[in-house]
Amino acid sequence: MLRARRGADKRAGAYNPRVEIAPLHPWDLTPREAMRLQTELASRVIRTGAPDNASMRTVLGCDVAFDRRHGRGVAAIVALAWPSLEVVEEVTAEAPVRFPYVPGLLSFRETPVLLAAFERLHARPDLVMIDGHGFAHPRRFGFACHVGLLLDAPTLGIAKSRLTGASGPLRSERGARTDLIDNGEVIGAVVRTRQGVRPIFVSVGHRVSLAAAERLALEATRGYRLPEPARLADALSRRARQRMLDATAAMVVEQRAGEPGRWEWSACEDEVVYRGQREAMPLHYGAIVDALNPADGEPLDVMLVASGEPARGERIDVRVIDVLLRADGDHKLLAIPASHPDERVGDARDRAWRWSLALERPVTSWGGEDAAIALLKECREA
Secondary structure (H helix, E strand, O other): OOOOOOOOOHHHOOOOOOOOOOOOOOOOOOHHHHHHHHHHHHOOOOOOOOOOOOOOOEEEEEEEEEEHHHOEEEEEEEEEEOOOOOEEEEEEEEEEOOOOOOOOOOHHHHHHHHHHHHOOOOOOOOEEEEEOOOOOOOOOOOHHHHHHHHHOOOEEEEEOOOOOOEEOOOOOOOOOEEEEEEOOEEEEEEEOOOOOOOOEEEEEEEOOOHHHHHHHHHHOOOOOOOOHHHHHHHHHHHHHHHHHHHOEEEEEEEEOOOOOOEEEEEOOOOEEEEEEOOOOOOOEEEEEEEEEEOOOOEEEEEEEOOOOOOOOOOEEEEEEEEEEEEOOOOOEEEEEEOOOOOOOOOOHHHHHHHHHHHOOOOEEEEOOHHHHHHHHHHHHHO
16 A cells, blocks of 8 residues: 655655555466456456446546666656546656566556556546556456456557557547457447547446446547547646656766765766865765766766665766756765666755755756756757
């Protein structure tokens, strides 16, 4: 179950008491164990019912995008008012992806990332639309079913392509539908949401009938192929992924936290060399080798928060999260390892600030993530 994280840094978000997450199972499973679990949990999916239209206030759209190179994902949740479909809240969250890529088991990669976004959500959902399949799955337990059981909320799956099953001819007008059938069982529906446009694949997630899922998908469509909750979540996850990539850079570790002395990376020698005495730094320190700071013509400096112990000269891909601004323009980025988006920052900002003041550095303020990404872009283009 998700629990409040006391004293967490601002990237960790705040626990959402409005959403209860059932402790269904552990996440450290092998693919074979995950397959067995899908078969077991499929029997718990409720494929009847529908949200009460009179009392329904909020519908969520959920999607997850991945950065396979760094083993991380970013989840997006868009909360919309019902029935106006006005956006009332958007949240994103980055998290490590620890389950391998196995077709049919994607929810074991996607769901933990999505749960990180639910920690930040304030809205209470009456209906959840997942960008993915639900019951229309070889073992009848896709992403939408997984999330539906965890939330115990009315949930349906909206997929852009077929995973399994077959269907008959489909008329071209909006609202046309046909059953999606696998081994003689109706597992979902192929639904046309726009005249002459490719259909979508609708399936039950939990606590909703297929007929209700189809009706709600059509009611939530506003001139596009995808229903608005799914469409907006898909767009938000793409933007969040791009932002995550824009904030990622290659760092060379020059000094490790707690080590005295001044070490710097030399581009000519392509190694870290000793430059003299200096007090030990509170954080790991290094340089972004493909970004030059116009203020001093040197590689952009970065402070790294990492629970591991990097080696001097080691190259690490990092995710920029803040920038310590200085009056002389020699700004210092703050970053975490790209492969560990859940790294706790704790009091790193405070320690870096106090260290800078003790050495009489002209620091002015922390600029925030937007400023950090903008600085990284500017220095890369310099």
